Amino acid sequence: MNTPCYAPEMRLTFGGSPAPAVLRGSVTQVSCATGLGAEADRLEISLANEGLRWLDHRLFALDTPVALALGYAPHEPLPLFHGQVVGTDADFPADGMPAFRVVAQDRRTRLADSSPARWFAAPLPKIGVLPVPDLLVAPYLALEHGLIPAVDRLGTVLAAVLGAADIAGSIEDPSMRQRVVRHQQSRTTLEFLHRIATENGWELLMEHDLDPRGYVLRLMSPGAYLTPDVTLRYGGSLQEFAPRITSVGQVARIMVRVWRPEVRLELTVSVGYDWDRQKLSIDIAPGFGLPEGFQGKQVVLVDEPATLASAPRLILGKLLPMLNRRTTAKGSCVGDPRIRAGRVLRVEGVGETFGGLWRVVSAHHTLDAGGYRTSFDLRKEIWFDGIPRPAQGATRVQGSQLILPSPDR
Structure with missing residues (x-):
């Protein structure tokens, strides 16, 4: 915040009042969590x-609209939550003051309460059934x-x-039409929507x-939001920071097998990301097997039917979440209502590796x-x-240039 933060507001x-x-x-x-x-x-x-x-x-009847805004006087508090009451509980201790708790969730819960069985396709004369995008x-x-809904x-x-x-692949290969059509079965509408979002590189937010507050569901593409909303510096506004980088669980390649009926040939489509070179690589090869140089490395095989048209969607839905789990962190600061899920933080004063932009x-x-x-x-x-x-604010800390002897000495 631009002014001293002394008096939280x-x-x-409840119910709009x-x-x-x-x-x-x-x-x-009061505890509010967004994700x-x-x-x-x-x-x-x-x-x-x-x-x-x-x-x-x-005031605490189920489904009652509830909203929370937080900030610091004398400024207007920022809206943090708009949802509905979903539950209450009470505590009657042997000693001390009785307590009462109100729990509210956002309106995504409406999708979690629905689980119909259906499919999304459009029948066309002389062509057949095609998937709805x-x-x-x-x-x-x-x-x-x-x-x-809001899509950037x-x-x-x-x-x-x-x-x-998907549509082009369905027209080219009629045998794959039913397989690329979206089916909702044995899952809630929220789970179904989350899978669609993942396979399109979106995040639900x-x-x-x-406005109207509490009703806008954003299908966010993180690549469209790279500008920092808040800057925190260790030793100042950033109180605690615990970053972690690991190769455990990371994969070298995502592979999909594609059958081409017109030539009776199986193809292997594989996509990998080189962290050292920051380079995405794509390989398409006949037959099934690991690309040269990847023997002995961890590879994920997507065991789902695919065409050359649908393979990118399957790979995107598997690869991006895995790549984004490589470097993570936990932290805390003095209360700041600008920090919420989906926003970008710039962290300074923690070195080059762990500094810079974070989601x-x-x-x-x-x-x-x-x-x-x-x-x-x-x-x-x-x-x-x-x-x-450097443009991210990730710079080496002075005094971290200690030269160690090489291991062979």
């Missing part, structure tokens, strides 16, 4: 239940449950290209600060007697590799 509303003063005075803790993916954002409000005044109160299926799933321009272009490839995977805001704090989980994404390290 909280605004809490500000929480009464007596309720605000009973709050002992990417299929897990709903969550708000927990803990109350001192003096005289059992909050039991059976009409994901660019139409995903927004339909959101609109079906009263949410407003890069995500639209990528989905359009992949959808056109609820936008709590866009916020989840953020946890807590306000209690100890003050306002924000903790977060981060990840490095391959999208950041195209930005020079």
